[in-house]
Structures are given as structure tokens and as C-alpha cells.
Amino acid sequence: xxxxxxxxxxxxxxxxxxxxxxxxxxxxxxxxxxxxxxxxxxxxxxxxxxxxxxxxxxxxxxxxxxxxxxxxxxxxxxxxxxxxxxxxxxxxxxxxxxxxxxxxxxxxxxxxxxxxxxxxxxxxxxxxxxxxxxxxxxxxxxxxxxxxxxxxxxxxxxxxxxxxxxxxxxxxxxxxxxxxxxxxxxxxxxxxxxxxxxxxxxxxxxxxxxxxxxxxxxxxxxxxxxxxxxxxxxxxxxxxxxxxxxxxxxxxxxxxxxxxxxxxxxxxxxxxxxxxxxxxxxx
Amino acid sequence: xxxxxxxxxxxxxxxxxxxxxxxxxxxxxxxxxxxxxxxxxxxxxxxxxxxxxxxxxxxxxxxxxxxxxxxxxxxxxxxxxxxxxxxxxxxxxxxxxxxxxxxxxxxxxxxxxxxxxxxxxxxxxxxxxxxxxxxxxxxxxxxxxxxxxxxxxxxxxxxxxxxxxxxxxxxxxxxxxxxxxxxxxxxxxxxxxxxxxxxxxxxxxxxxxxxxxxxxxxxxxxxxxxxxxxxxxxxxxxxxxxxxxxxxxxxxxxxxxxxxxxxxxxxxxxxxxxxxxxxxxxxxxx
Numbered sequence: 001x002x003x004x005x006x007x008x009x010x011x012x013x014x015x016x017x018x019x020x021x022x023x024x025x026x027x028x029x030x031x032x033x034x035x036x037x038x039x040x041x042x043x044x045x046x047x048x049x050x051x052x053x054x055x056x057x058x059x060x061x062x063x064x065x066x067x068x069x070x071x072x073x074x075x076x077x078x079x080x081x082x083x084x085x086x087x088x089x090x091x092x093x094x095x096x097x098x099x100x101x102x103x104x105x106x107x108x109x110x111x112x113x114x115x116x117x118x119x120x121x122x123x124x125x126x127x128x129x130x131x132x133x134x135x136x137x138x139x140x141x142x143x144x145x146x147x148x149x150x151x152x153x154x155x156x157x158x159x160x161x162x163x164x165x166x167x168x169x170x171x172x173x174x175x176x177x178x179x180x181x182x183x184x185x186x187x188x189x190x191x192x193x194x195x196x197x198x199x200x201x202x203x204x205x206x207x208x209x210x211x212x213x214x215x216x217x218x219x220x221x222x223x224x225x226x227x228x229x230x231x232x233x234x235x236x237x238x239x240x241x242x243x244x245x246x247x248x249x250x251x252x253x254x255x256x257x258x259x260x261x262x263x264x265x266x267x268x269x270x271x272x273x274x275x276x277x278x279x280x281x282x283x
Numbered sequence: 284x285x286x287x288x289x290x291x292x293x294x295x296x297x298x299x300x301x302x303x304x305x306x307x308x309x310x311x312x313x314x315x316x317x318x319x320x321x322x323x324x325x326x327x328x329x330x331x332x333x334x335x336x337x338x339x340x341x342x343x344x345x346x347x348x349x350x351x352x353x354x355x356x357x358x359x360x361x362x363x364x365x366x367x368x369x370x371x372x373x374x375x376x377x378x379x380x381x382x383x384x385x386x387x388x389x390x391x392x393x394x395x396x397x398x399x400x401x402x403x404x405x406x407x408x409x410x411x412x413x414x415x416x417x418x419x420x421x422x423x424x425x426x427x428x429x430x431x432x433x434x435x436x437x438x439x440x441x442x443x444x445x446x447x448x449x450x451x452x453x454x455x456x457x458x459x460x461x462x463x464x465x466x467x468x469x470x471x472x473x474x475x476x477x478x479x480x481x482x483x484x485x486x487x488x489x490x491x492x493x494x495x496x497x498x499x500x501x502x503x504x505x506x507x508x509x510x511x512x513x514x515x516x517x518x519x520x521x522x523x524x525x526x527x528x529x530x531x532x533x534x535x536x537x538x539x540x541x542x543x544x545x546x547x548x549x550x551x552x553x554x555x556x557x558x559x560x561x562x563x564x565x566x567x568x569x
Contacts, residue, residue: 012366019360020377026392026442027380043400043407047415094288101285113289115563120296122555124503126527126544128299130306130537154295157288186284215385217506222532233387237510240391247395254391258384265383269376272383273450280451280492 034058034252041248057252061239070245071227073253076235080214080260083145083231087152088209094153095160095205100194102161103168104176105186114165121158121279129222136223148223148231152213159212160205163278167201168194207268208275211261232257300548307541314535325542335543337518338526341433345522346501348434352441353497354490357448364449365456375453378446386443390510393439397425397511426512432519436511440504448493455489456482495558499551523547 029046037054064072101107102114132151133142141147171194179189220231227235236257240250265272307326310319329335360378364371381389396408399422406414410422426435459482467477505524512520514529523543531540 009366012363013370016360016363016367016370016374019356019363020374023377023381023442023446026389026396029396030388030392043398043404044411046395046407046411098285098288111563115559116297117288117292118559118563119552119556120292122499122551122559123296123300124524124544124547124551126503126505126524126540127303127548128295129303129528129544130531130541131299131302132295154291157292161288190284211383215387217385217387217509218528221509222528233385233506236391237387240394240510250391251395254388258388261383261385262380265380266376269379273379276382276447276450277454280496 030251030255030258033248034061034255036248038246038248041246043247057246057248058256060246060249061252061256068244070242070249071235071239073232073235073239073256075228076230076232077256079145079229080231080233083148083152084210084213087149087156087213088206090149090153091156091160091209092202092205094157095162096164096194096198096202097190098157098161099164099166099168099201100190101186102165104171104173104189104194114161117161118158120155121162125155125218129218133222143224143226143229145224145229148219148229151219151223152209152216155219156209156213159208159275159279163205163208163275164198164201166278167198167204171197203268203271204274204278207264207271208279211264211272214261300545303541304545306538307545309538311537311541312535312539316537321538325538326546329539329542329546334518334521334526335523338521338523341518341520341522342502345433345437345440345504346498348437349440349444349501350494350497352437353445353448354493356441356445357450357493358452358486360445360449361452361456364453375450378449380446381443382447384443386506387510389439389443390507393435393442394426394511397435397438399424399427426515426520429515429517429519432512432515432517433508433522436504436507436520439511440501440507443507444497444500448497451489451493452486455486459485492558495554499554502547502550502554 032048032050033041033046034057035053035055036050036057037052038056040048040050041057060070060072062072062074062077064070064074098117102110136142136147136151139147141150175193176189179193184192214231215233216231217233217237220234221237224230224234227238230238236253239245239253305318308321308323309317310321311317312325360374364374367374398408398410400407400410405411406422409425413419413421423431425431463481463485464477467481472480503524504522505528508520508522508525514521514525524547527540527543527547530536530543
């Protein structure tokens with residue numbers, strides 16, 4: 001019995017390791033290739049380890065090579081940073097307000113409003129792109145980073161509302177009633193009771209928004225056409241689509257684009273998981 | 284207090300969807316807007332459209348393969364992980380990592396991995412790996428082969444999303460009380476019977492959520508196609524979301540693009556609205 005169980009355990013681990021190799025394989029190619037020196041880069045040796053750690057691929061992906069018409073991703077990386085931070089803060093704030101009201105102030109029609117807001121996170125964004133471009137052009141926000149921030153704030157409302165609402169639902173109503181007896185109104189309760197308790201939901205919402213705004217491509221490619229303003233995903237796609245760019249530089253660029261969300265995931269994975277579960281509506 | 288958000292969602296989601304619907308019923312198929320009424324003509328044209336017909340078939344193929352692979356791999360990994368006590372966090376972290384990165388990054392990497400190579404280059408990527416492992420007969424043209432096309436994209440999508448399915452199943456398995464299994468054991472059920480008669484039925488709600496979430500992702504799949512293949516030979520990896528973008532913003536066929544977008548929206552709504560209403564209802568009752 002015990003040897004049978006040990007064998008079964010061995011099989012389980014063998015299968016788990018095989019699966020891990022499958023998931024790590026592209027990451028291996030990505031990391032290894034972007035570390036190789038230009039002399040070592042050859043598709044025939046795609047799977048070979050680099051002879052040392054070289055940062056030339058990253059440098060070229062970051063700075064580009066203006067003489068040969070290669071645009072670097074440095075500006076775009078910074079664009080993504082400038083875009084992600086304010087959009088995350090603003091959409092989390094709106095989500096917190098909505099979540100609070102929907103969880104604690106049962107107004108008439110709330111049962112319709114909540115799912116109606118949530119539907120906004122499932123729609124294919126293609127169905128709003130045409131009027132979005134028209135309206136942004138009217139507002140003179142088309143093609144600007146502010147315009148893109150605005151778009152991410154608006155379409156971030158559903159998911160942040162869901163995360164905060166689910167969390168606030170677990171805040172004891174007694175706390176709110178006590179503050180109300182002390183004379184606090186809807187805003188007073190929010191500032192004195194709700195905001196100090198919000199950290200756990202804020203972490204989940206902020207991590208979710210940081211990764212999804214950083215990773216967005218559709219809004220970026222639709223709203224920004226000037227390479228100087230584009231976020232990194234759009235610039236990476238342009239870089240990779242051009243046949244003159246060496247593939248190690250493409251990999252270096254891909255790693256640059258992947259690194260921020262991967263670091264967030266590695267260090268704050270627990271909160272990332274919660275956002276994931278909230279996204280499936282299971283809270 | 285929540286009025287600004289409600290107004291924003293009302294305008295930017297529902298108002299815009301409505302406006303797109305209106306555009307789809309006009310003759311705006313050139314650079315400048317033309318709001319002359321066209322009725323259902325754009326839709327009728329679409330269903331006759333060679334490319335759109337291929338796209339619908341591609342979406343069906345993609346959804347089928349992507350869903351089947353994610354559910355099977357996700358479930359198998361969750362069941363295995365439940366038995367790998369101490370190593371569980373490590374493996375789980377590895378399996379879920381692809382989810383954190385952009386579809387664009389995934390597309391760029393998998394385009395090289397599934398590159399079929401050429402006469403001068405020899406085999407590259409996965410094909411090269413197959414040769415090294417002495418299973419060269421598995422080599423394939425991948426996305427350059429019109430018979431595979433969109434299914435190559437489904438492989439990359441499965442790589443990215445199967446960890447998510449695993450996480451859903453793992454949470455589901457954790458939610459099953461040990462007493463239930465104990466009770467079945469006391470009644471003389473074998474482990475296999477417990478699995479089939481107790482565990483699998485209890486996980487059905489998880490499967491349903493996974494099908495809805497993954498299904499709506501596959502209807503909307505866009506970024507991965509752009510970064511990995513584009514339309515492919517003979518539109519073999521083209522999808523409606525890509526056709527919409529292409530025809531609207533590159534071809535200036537705004538009304539046609541709006542029509543495709545609305546068809547996509549209806550498909551997504553049919554899949555998600557009942558689930559959304561049901562989940563929020565049960566939550567309110569709780």
C-alpha cells in the first residue's frame with residue numbers, strides 16, 4: 001500500500017512538473033533570448049542558454065536605432081507608467097464610492113443598476129469604439145494620453161465597483177449605524193468609517209487595474225496613433241510587426257512590456273488572485 | 284454620490300452601444316459620416332460576406348478547442364494540485380503567471396515558437412524542439428497552414444488562460460467539505476466512485492462559470508490575433524473582432540464595422556446576461 005501510494009505521488013509530481021515545463025517554456029525563450037549577445041542570436045540556437053548575461057537587446061529595444069528607423073520602447077514604457085497610475089487611482093476611487101452606495105444604501109432600482117454597471121465589463125469594446133473616437137475628437141482628447149486615461153477610468157468602473165461592493169458588503173452595518181447616531185451623513189460615514197477600512201479592497205482593485213490597464217491594447221491602438229504617445233503594448237506590436245527588427249530585440253521589448261505586471265504578480269499574487277475570483281463574480 | 288458613474292456608464296456603455304447600433308443601420312461606409320438610413324442592408328451584406336462567414340467558422344473552432352483544452356487542463360491540474368500539498372503554492376504560481384502578462388507579449392513570443400521555419404533557416408521554435416526530442420513527425424506549419432490557422436492561436440490562448448480555469452476548479456475543490464467524501468467512503472464508495480458521483484457533480488457550477496467567462500473571451504479575442512498572426516493565409520486566423528477593427532479603422536467602412544460589433548455584442552450578451560442577473564440575484568438573497 002505504501003509503495004503504491006509513493007508511486008502515485010511520483011506520478012502526480014511528474015505530471016505537475018511536465019505542466020510547469022509547458023508554462024515556463026515561452027518564458028524561458030523570452031528571458032534567454034533577450035540576454036544573448038548579438039553574436040549568439042541565431043534561430044538555430046533558439047533553445048540554447050546564453051554564454052553570459054548581455055543587456056544589449058534590452059538597450060536596443062529601449063533606445064531603438066533612429067539611424068535605421070528603429071523606434072525604441074523607452075518613451076512608450078514611460079507613457080504606460082504615466083497612463084496606468086492616474087487611471088488606476090481615479091477608477092479605484094469611483095469604484096469605492098459606487099461600491100459603498102450599492103452595498104450600504106439600498107436605493108430603489110439598485111438591483112437593476114448593479115448588474116447594468118457590471119455588464120460594462122463584459123461587452124466587446126468594438127461595440128463602443130466608433131462613438132468613442134467621435135466623442136474624443138470633439139473633446140480634443142483624441143490621440144492624447146489624457147484621453148486614454150479618461151477611457152480607462154470610465155471602462156474601469158464596472159470591475160472596481162464589483163470589487164469594492166463585495167468587500168463593503170462584509171462591513172458590519174452596526175459600524176455605520178453608530179456613525180449615523182453620531183450625526184454622520186452619507187459622506188460622513190464614507191470618510192469616517194468606510195475609507196479607513198478600505199485598504200484590503202483597494203489593494204485588490206488597484207492591482208487588477210494596474211495589470212489590465214498596462215496590458216490593454218485595443219483602447220491604446222484605437223485612441224493613439226502618434227508613436228510618441230502610444231502605450232508599450234501598441235509600440236511592441238509595431239516593433240514586432242516590422243521584419244527588419246532582430247528577434248532578440250523583439251524579445252527584449254516583450255520582456256520590458258511583461259516585466260511590470262509580472263513583478264506585481266510575483267510579489268502581490270495573493271491579491272491578484274482575489275481580483276481574478278471577483279472577475280468571475282464569485283467574490 | 285454615484286451619479287457621475289451611473290451617468291458615465293449610461294452614456295459610454297449604453298449610449299455608445301445604441302449609437303453604434305444606429306451607425307450599423309446607415310450608409311456610413313466611407314471616410315465622412317453619412318447617416319442616410321440603410322435598414323438592415325449592412326447585416327444582410329455581412330452574412331453574404333466571404334470573410335465574415337470564415338470568421339464565424341473560425342470563432343466556432345477557436346471556442347471549441349480553447350474551451351475544451353482549458354477545461355480539461357484546468358481540471359486535471361486542480362485535481363493533481365489538491366494532492367501535492369507542500370509544492371502546491373509553487374506550481375500554482377507557475378501555472379497562473381501567464382495570466383498576468385499582455386496578450387500582445389504572448390502573441391509575440393508564440394509567433395516565434397510556432398514559426399514553421401524555412402528551407403534556409405531549418406526548423407525553429409517548437410518544431411526544432413520536436414526534432415531534438417526525436418518526435419520530428421509532429422512538426423507542423425502551425426499558423427501558416429490554412430488548415431490549422433486559428434487553432435494555432437488557440438494553443439497560445441490556452442497557454443495563457445488554462446491556469447485561470449485551474450484556479451477556479453481549485454477554489455471549487457477546496458469548497459467541498461471533507462465530511463461529504465468521508466460519508467461516501469463510509470457508505471463503501473471507491474475513490475473513483477466518489478470522484479464521479481460526488482466531486483464532479485458538485486463542480487458543475489464552476490464549470491458553468493468557466494464556460495461563460497472563457498466563452499466570452501473567445502468571442503472577443505483580438506489582441507492575440509493581431510500580435511501573432513493577423514488574418515493569416517486565406518483569412519484562416521481571422522476573427523470578427525479583428526475584421527471589425529480592420530474594416531472600420533483601416534477600410535473606413537464604419538457602418539459595416541458597427542454591424543460586426545453589434546453582432547458580437549449580442550452573442551456576448553446572450554452568454555453573459557443570464558449569468559450576471561443570476562449571480563447578482565443570489566448574492567442579494569445571501
